[in-house]
Amino acid sequence: MSDYIVTIGLEVHCELKTESKLFCSCVNKFGGEPNSHTCPICAGHPGVMPVLNKKAVEYTVKAGCAIGSRISRFSKWDRKNYFYPDLPKAWQTSQYDLPLCVGGEVRFDVGGEEKTVRLNRIHLEEDAGKLVHGAGFTAVDYNRCGVPLIECVTEPDIHSADEAVAFLEELAGIFRYCGISDCKMQEGSIRADVNLSLSRPGEPLGTRTETKNLNSFRSVRRAIEAEIARQTEVLESGGKVVQETRHFDDASGTGYGMRSKEDAQDYRYFPEPDLMPVVLSDADIDAIAASLPELKRARRARYTSELGLSDYDADVLTSDPAVADLFDETVKLGAVAKKAANYIMSEIMRKGKTEGEDGVTVGVTGAQLSDILSLVEKGEINLVASKDVLDKIWQTDMSASEAVDKLGLRQNNDAGEIEKLVRDIIAANPGPADDFRKGNEKVLSFFVGQLMKATKGKTNPKIAGDLVRKLLSE
Amino acid sequence: MEKITPETIRHTATLSRIILSEEEEKGMEKHFAALLRQMEPLDSFDASAVPATAHILPAVNVLREDRAGEPFDREKLLACAPERDENSYIVPRVVE
Numbered sequence: 001m002s003d004y005i006v007t008i009g010l011e012v013h014c015e016l017k018t019e020s021k022l023f024c025s026c027v028n029k030f031g032g033e034p035n036s037h038t039c040p041i042c043a044g045h046p047g048v049m050p051v052l053n054k055k056a057v058e059y060t061v062k063a064g065c066a067i068g069s070r071i072s073r074f075s076k077w078d079r080k081n082y083f084y085p086d087l088p089k090a091w092q093t094s095q096y097d098l099p100l101c102v103g104g105e106v107r108f109d110v111g112g113e114e115k116t117v118r119l120n121r122i123h124l125e126e127d128a129g130k131l132v133h134g135a136g137f138t139a140v141d142y143n144r145c146g147v148p149l150i151e152c153v154t155e156p157d158i159h160s161a162d163e164a165v166a167f168l169e170e171l172a173g174i175f176r177y178c179g180i181s182d183c184k185m186q187e188g189s190i191r192a193d194v195n196l197s198l199s200r201p202g203e204p205l206g207t208r209t210e211t212k213n214l215n216s217f218r219s220v221r222r223a224i225e226a227e228i229a230r231q232t233e234v235l236e237s238g239g240k241v242v243q244e245t246r247h248f249d250d251a252s253g254t255g256y257g258m259r260s261k262e263d264a265q266d267y268r269y270f271p272e273p274d275l276m277p278v279v280l281s282d283a284d285i286d287a288i289a290a291s292l293p294e295l296k297r298a299r300r301a302r303y304t305s306e307l308g309l310s311d312y313d314a315d316v317l318t319s320d321p322a323v324a325d326l327f328d329e330t331v332k333l334g335a336v337a338k339k340a341a342n343y344i345m346s347e348i349m350r351k352g353k354t355e356g357e358d359g360v361t362v363g364v365t366g367a368q369l370s371d372i373l374s375l376v377e378k379g380e381i382n383l384v385a386s387k388d389v390l391d392k393i394w395q396t397d398m399s400a401s402e403a404v405d406k407l408g409l410r411q412n413n414d415a416g417e418i419e420k421l422v423r424d425i426i427a428a429n430p431g432p433a434d435d436f437r438k439g440n441e442k443v444l445s446f447f448v449g450q451l452m453k454a455t456k457g458k459t460n461p462k463i464a465g466d467l468v469r470k471l472l473s474e
Numbered sequence: 475m476e477k478i479t480p481e482t483i484r485h486t487a488t489l490s491r492i493i494l495s496e497e498e499e500k501g502m503e504k505h506f507a508a509l510l511r512q513m514e515p516l517d518s519f520d521a522s523a524v525p526a527t528a529h530i531l532p533a534v535n536v537l538r539e540d541r542a543g544e545p546f547d548r549e550k551l552l553a554c555a556p557e558r559d560e561n562s563y564i565v566p567r568v569v570e
Contacts (some may be wrong), residue, residue, distance in 0.1 A: 018540045025543030034561040039546035045554070055540030076528040083491055085565045098528070132562070133569055139562035266489055276527045276536040 004198040004235070006228055007205055008158035012171060014150050014181045015127060015189040016059045021146040023050030023093065023127045023275075028148070030187045034141035034409050042126075042146030043090030050274055052077075056148035057100065057278055058288055059180040060124045063150055064101030065289040066174050067119055075100045078274035079356040085140050086128035094151075096269040099123035100278070107297065108170035110163050117167050118155040125149050138313070150181075156195070156205070156398050160222040165217050168192060177321045182359065191215045194224055198231045206231075207241040211255055223248035226255050296404055299324055307337040322362040323349065329366025335373045343373060347390055364395035371400035379460045385409045410458065418451070418459060422471050425450045436472045444468060478506045 018028050024041035041048045064071050078096035087412075101122035106114055129145035152171065158164050168169050172183035172190055183190040192215075197208035211227060214220045226248065230243050248255045294302075296318045303314035317322045323344060330340045348369070352360040372389055375381045381389065381404055392403040404410050425447060426433050436443040447468040451459055483502050487494050494502060548561065557564040 020540050020542040025541060026540075027545070028541040033548075035548050035552065036545065036561075038548065038551060040551065043551050045551075051536065053540050054537040055539065074528075081489075085563070085568060131568065133567060136567050138565050138567050138569075139559065140565060141562055266485075268489065271528055273529070276531065276533045278537075279534040280494045334482070 003200065004232060005201055006159050007156045007197050007199065008164055008224065009156040009195040010158065010164060010167070011193040011195070012152040013191045014152065014175055014183060016056055016148040016150060016306060017181055018053055018055045018059065018148055020053060022053050022056050022124070022148040023146055026146065030189070032143055034139070035143060037143040038145070043142050050093065052275060052278070053148060058120060058125060059148070060100045060150050061280065061285060061288045062178050062180055062292065063152070063175060064104060064122050066161045066292055066295060067104035067106055068176050069101035069104035069122060071280060071285045072098060072100055072102060073281075073296070074098065074277060076095040076277040079269045079272050080269055082267060085138060086131055086145070088129070088142060088145065092125060092128065093272055093275070094125035106167060106170055106174070108166050110166040115163060115166070117157045120153040120155055122150050122152045125151060155371075161221045163274050164194070164224055168220060170297070173318070177293055178370055179321075184359075185216045186357070188215050194227070196224065196227050198228070198232070198235060198275075207243050209241065209244055209246050211246045214248060218252035219248060219250055222253055223251075223255060226253060227381045230255065233276050233298060244283050291420065293321070307331070309337060309341055313341045313345065317341060318350070321358045323360050326364070326366055326369065330369045330373070333366055333370035334372045339373055339471055340369070343369070348389060351390065351394065364390070368400055369391055375400055375404060379463070380404065381409050382461065418455070418463065418467060419471070421454050422447070422451060422467055425454065426471060432470055449474070478503055478510065482506070
């Protein structure tokens with residue numbers, strides 16, 4: 001059974017996070033009342049003229065630069081014709097033979113090995129509307145219609161579900177770091193089509209099927225596994241795989257073929273007469289390339305090799321660009337890398353994560369965080385108190401020191417004052433003091449507890465412990 | 475020049491969602507053939523040195539800044555639809 005080679009190519013659709021849509025000034029925003037973000041242009045009324053969004057072109061070029069594509073000096077627009085109510089014009093404005101980005105590659109790790117997937121192209125196009133199917137009718141919402149979408153087409157370099165998911169995670173990470181897309185699965189801002197075929201070693205590629213519109217990494221994995229099993233069964237029983245478009249039903253975990261006519265794939269592309277070609281100079285492209293930040297993979301490598309973090313820590317910190325930026329800023333301001341990493345991974349990510357959402361809200365700056373860490377380091381607050389400080393300064397511009405004072409949390413480190421308190425406590429508890437002198441170490445925590453109580457927890461526990469031991473031994 | 479066959483006509487009609495009677499198909503076949511004949515003289519023109527034309531106008535880079543404008547009155551758009559509910563366009567159910 002396992003002697004088939006699985007060959008997969010992906011088409012990844014990713015919505016760009018521009019302010020406005022691709023060809024009109026309607027807001028590009030997820031959700032909203034049906035059809036509340038529409039106008040005659042994106043609702044496909046006759047006679048309207050689209051005008052291309054400059055930012056969308058810039059973002060597409062940025063995506064291409066990030067994965068090493070060749071950026072086209074000349075690219076143009078085409079109409080992809082098909083009848084389906086999610087596109088009111090009956091064509092999708094897309095790019096056919098002259099896309100903005102050609103080639104490129106994505107490197108990532110899977111199962112401890114480095115893997116490279118080549119990209120064929122990235123082109124810019126408009127997203128389609130949303131259909132809600134009811135009993136005997138379909139309701140159409142064009143809010144998403146006209147949202148700028150990049151389509152990234154890979155070469156058939158992927159050979160398993162693990163590789164497909166690892167590739168998608170890396171690609172989504174690259175786009176998030178570039179700031180061109182949120183790649184939010186739950187909002188459908190990144191979706192993938194899977195082209196898959198099986199073949200015997202040494203034989204030409206088998207017939208492929210295309211499973212469309214998978215909108216979570218989990219669905220991609222499940223759809224690939226189900227399709228490998230299905231095609232294997234067809235071939236093992238002497239049958240032939242039919243080239244078709246398939247859908248994957250998440251609820252049942254199975255794919256099914258769409259009963260579409262053979263002609264359906266005949267899109268009759270032709271040049272879009274309403275849009276002018278885009279010409280980019282070397283200077284335009286260089287400027288966009290220069291705006292790229294250090295990407296996820298490079299940062300992860302730097303965190304482990306230069307800052308000595310573990311692979312796990314580096315992975316967690318780079319999972320979200322805002323978190324990685326916070327970490328970099330904090331360390332730059334003098335925090336110890338491992339301590340900053342631990343604090344971010346525990347406190348910041350716990351506080352900034354919302355159930356069911358992909359991203360992390362980072363509510364402090366590097367300056368605020370390095371301030372907290374240095375107060376803890378100097379023993380002015382303890383870790384427990386630092387959480388109250390964090391709550392206080394979260395999403396404000398208050399400094400950590402100011403919050404410590406406002407909350408009255410500054411630890412009492414005045415040795416003279418503490419010493420007096422300890423002497424009083426010892427004098428008031430002669431029994432336990434004797435026990436300690438007779439060798440009962442456990443009593444130490446009783447005295448530290450008494451001291452903490454007397455100072456309302458504001459004593460540095462280490463200083464307290466050392467002092468109690470010293471005074472009891474006198 | 476490719477020959478216009480009844481299959482070409484039927485395929486084109488299907489893609490255009492047009493239902494033609496047998497008679498209409500025959501008429502279309504003649505009509506299409508005549509159109510192509512008119513274009514035939516172009517075949518004798520040597521275009522090998524002419525770059526492909528992406529657009530008939532000489533302009534490039536007609537772009538706008540990425541700014542969201544005022545929302546358009548949804549009611550005006552929905553009013554044009556043959557069928558609608560309060561806030562959506564209603565079409566025949568497109569999946570089985």
